[in-house]
Each structure stands twice: as C-alpha cells, then as structure tokens.
Amino acid sequence: MKASRGQIERMLDSGGGPFPVVLLHGPDDSGSRALMARLIRALGTDAERIEIDGASLKADPARLADEAASLSLFGDRRIVIATLNGDEATGAVTNLLASGTIANPVVLLAGQLKPASALLKAFLAHPQAPAFASYAPDERELSELANAMARERGLRIDHETARALAAMCGLDRAVLESEVEKLALYCNADPTAPATADMQALAAIGADSGEPELSTLTDASFGGRPADAADQMARLEIEGVEGIVLLRALTRRVQLLIKLQAEIAGGKSPDAATAAVFFKEKGAVQSQLRRWSPERLARASDKLLDAERTIKSSGSAGPILADAAIFEIARAARR
Numbered sequence: 001m002k003a004s005r006g007q008i009e010r011m012l013d014s015g016g017g018p019f020p021v022v023l024l025h026g027p028d029d030s031g032s033r034a035l036m037a038r039l040i041r042a043l044g045t046d047a048e049r050i051e052i053d054g055a056s057l058k059a060d061p062a063r064l065a066d067e068a069a070s071l072s073l074f075g076d077r078r079i080v081i082a083t084l085n086g087d088e089a090t091g092a093v094t095n096l097l098a099s100g101t102i103a104n105p106v107v108l109l110a111g112q113l114k115p116a117s118a119l120l121k122a123f124l125a126h127p128q129a130p131a132f133a134s135y136a137p138d139e140r141e142l143s144e145l146a147n148a149m150a151r152e153r154g155l156r157i158d159h160e161t162a163r164a165l166a167a168m169c170g171l172d173r174a175v176l177e178s179e180v181e182k183l184a185l186y187c188n189a190d191p192t193a194p195a196t197a198d199m200q201a202l203a204a205i206g207a208d209s210g211e212p213e214l215s216t217l218t219d220a221s222f223g224g225r226p227a228d229a230a231d232q233m234a235r236l237e238i239e240g241v242e243g244i245v246l247l248r249a250l251t252r253r254v255q256l257l258i259k260l261q262a263e264i265a266g267g268k269s270p271d272a273a274t275a276a277v278f279f280k281e282k283g284a285v286q287s288q289l290r291r292w293s294p295e296r297l298a299r300a301s302d303k304l305l306d307a308e309r310t311i312k313s314s315g316s317a318g319p320i321l322a323d324a325a326i327f328e329i330a331r332a333a334r335r
Contacts, residue, residue: 001123003130011130012039016105019128021068021096025110025120027255027305029248030174031134036107040079043105047077050104055313057082057089064092069101078104085111085312090118097126112305136255139276142166142176149177153184154191161199167278172252179205214241214249219284221250221326222257224291224333233323243319246326247308254301256285261294291333300329 003011003022011017012035022039024032040047050067057064067080082089089108096106113120113133123131137145146165150157157165165183169176182205189195217236220228236242256277263273270286277285292300307325310316 001127001130003132005132008035008130008132009038012036013042015039015042020102020105021108021129022106023108023110023119023123023129023131024134025108025113025131026133026135027112028134028136028173029109029111030172031137032109034173034177035132035134036081036109039105039107043077043079047079048072050078050080052080052082053312054082054084054086054088057084057092061089061091061095064089064106065096065099068096068104068106069099071103080104080106081109082106083109083312084119085309086113087117087119090122093119093122097122097129111309136259137173138259139163139166142169142173143276145173146176146180149180150184150189150197152191153180153189154194155180155184155187155189156194156196157183158198161197161202163276164199164202164278167276167281169252172248175252214246215281217246217326218249218253219281219288221330222253222288222292222333223284224330224335226327226330226334229326229330230323233326237319243322244308244311247304247311247322250326250329251301251304251308253288254297254304257288257292258294258297258301260285260289261292261297264289265294288333296332300332303329 008022008024011020011022016022016039024035026032040049052063052067064080064082070078072078082092093108096102108119110119120131123129143159143162143166146162147157150162165176165179169179183189183197183202184195186205187195187197187201189197214236217229217232220226220232233242233246236246260270260273264270270289274282274285274289303325307321311318311321
C-alpha cells in the first residue's frame with residue numbers, strides 16, 4: 001500500500017497499528033530515519049531494538065518473521081529494524097507479509113528503490129503494509145521545520161535564521177535537528193523559559209562545530225581539488241569520521257546543487273537561487289554551480305549512492321570505497 005505522509009505519520013505515532021510493518025525508502029535516508037524515530041518515541045525509548053542487516057536476512061529468510069512474532073521474556077516492547085540494500089531480503093519480507101503473527105513493529109529501511117523493485121512491489125500489493133518514499137525537502141519546508149523544532153525547545157528564531165539553518169544543513173533533517181539543538185543549548189532555551197536566537201548566535205555555534213570540516217571536504221571535492229580532498233579525508237579518518245558519513249555529506253551537496261541548477265534553468269539568477277545558502281558557503285556553491293552540469297551531477301549522485309550500497313554489502317572494502325568515490329569526484333571536478 002502506498003501511503004501518504006499523513007497516513008504514515010499517524011501509523012507510526014500510534015505505535016504501529018494492527019499490522020505494524022512499514023517500508024521506508026527513497027533517497028532521503030535522514031527523512032526515513034526521522035519517521036522511524038516517531039515510532040520509537042511512541043513505543044518508548046526503553047523499547048528493545050532488534051537490528052538486522054539485509055545480508056543476514058538473505059541468508060536466513062525465516063528470521064524476520066520469527067523476530068516479528070517473538071515476545072520479550074520480560075514483556076518489554078520490541079521493535080525490529082532491518083536495513084536493506086535493494087531487493088536482497090525480498091524472500092524474508094515475503095515470509096513476513098504472509099505470516100499471521102506480528103507481535104512487534106517492523107521497520108524496513110531500504111534507501112532508494114527502483115519502480116521495478118520486487119520489495120517495493122510486495123508492499124504496494126499488500127493492503128495493510130504501507131510503503132513511504134522520503135525525498136529531500138526544499139528550503140521552504142526545511143525553514144518551516146526549523147521553526148517547529150525551535151519552538152519545541154523554547155527557542156524563537158526569525159525568518160532569516162530559519163532560512164540559514166535550512167541552508168546550512170544540506171537538505172538533511174538529522175543535521176537540521178542537531179543544529180537547532182545546539183542553538184537552543186547555546187541560548188539556554190527551554191519551553192518554560194523561551195529564548196531568542198539570531199544570525200549572530202548561529203555564527204557563534206558554527207565556529208565551534210565539527211561540521212566545517214565536512215564542508216571543507218565537500219568544497220575540495222566538488223571544487224576540483226583532489227589533493228585537498230585527500231588531506232581532509234586523512235584528517236577526518238584520524239578523528240574517526242569516515243565511510244558512509246563522508247559519502248552522505250557529499251550526497252547532501254549534490255542534492256543541493258541539483259536543486260539549484262533546476263531553479264537556474266527555470267529562470268532564476270545564480271544569486272537569487274543561492275539566496276538562502278548559508279553565507280559562509282555561498283561563494284563555493286556558486287563556483288560549483290558553474291563547474292558542474294546537471295548531467296554530471298546526476299552521475300556523481302549515482303556514484304555516491306552505488307558506493308554507499310557497496311559499503312553496506314557483506315565483505316566490502318568499507319571506507320576505502322568511500323575514499324575512492326570521493327577522490328574520483330574531485331578528479332572529475334578538476335577536469
């Protein structure tokens with residue numbers, strides 16, 4: 001069953017409903033995980049989490065249905081979370097959907113799926129199993145979300161600050177929530193004692209944030225500076241930041257550039273299109289828009305997605321694959 005956002009949010013907020021199995025897919029992984037967090041909040045943060053990868057389910061197609069039917073020894077709530085790579089676990093999911101006993105909510109995180117995906121078709125054909133695709137929100141939606149997140153924390157922000165928060169998160173909801181949380185802590189905001197934040201406060205938290213390091217890598221990669229990109233990857237690896245984290249930082253920039261290219265193609269000037277981009281990154285983004293065509297951005301997006309999928313597969317070379325993909329994008333940008 002293809003679900004609307006309202007339907008999927010109601011189901012997750014209720015703890016899963018009578019048939020608590022959901023497929024969360026689409027290119028916006030952080031959006032899917034934000035939806036999953038709603039179910040976790042509904043069940044309670046002390047609920048037991050059973051996490052399984054797709055390779056394990058491919059090897060043992062009966063395990064998913066077994067975990068969904070198993071009751072906790074002490075009667076605690078349980079949630080089964082399966083992170084899949086394409087259609088590798090279709091057999092396990094088919095067994096689950098056909099089973100008659102689902103005692104625990106099951107969330108399948110599948111990333112981007114093709115329309116011909118057997119996994120997606122299995123959900124679309126089932127009248128009680130919803131599937132929902134998350135796509136990167138636009139700046140307007142993120143600005144509204146930034147305001148909502150701030151209000152929940154007792155923080156008042158103006159329109160300019162909300163737009164800057166939306167721009168600096170690179171279309172990633174999880175990063176946005178983290179930045180709003182940091183801003184609220186910096187301002188000592190609390191729902192019982194609201195505080196106000198402006199651009200000056202936002203710039204202050206940015207100075208101590210680890211995020212500029214990822215921005216430096218992103219700018220070096222899409223700016224065509226392979227040597228600088230290699231230096232940044234080595235530095236981040238020492239700090240324990242590598243692999244999929246780096247790929248997703250570049251993916252967020254690709255999504256931003258693709259969106260801005262579409263706006264420019266629709267008649268906006270580069271200055272108008274980048275008006276909401278965080279002021280510290282605007283110059284680099286405008287330069288990258290001149291360097292990258294929409295076709296090359298699409299190929300870069302595919303390469304990053306393929307690298308992440310390969311890393312998630314069993315027996316992969318892990319971070320080495322991420323470094324290779326990033327270095328290749330930097331070399332392509334230089335050409």
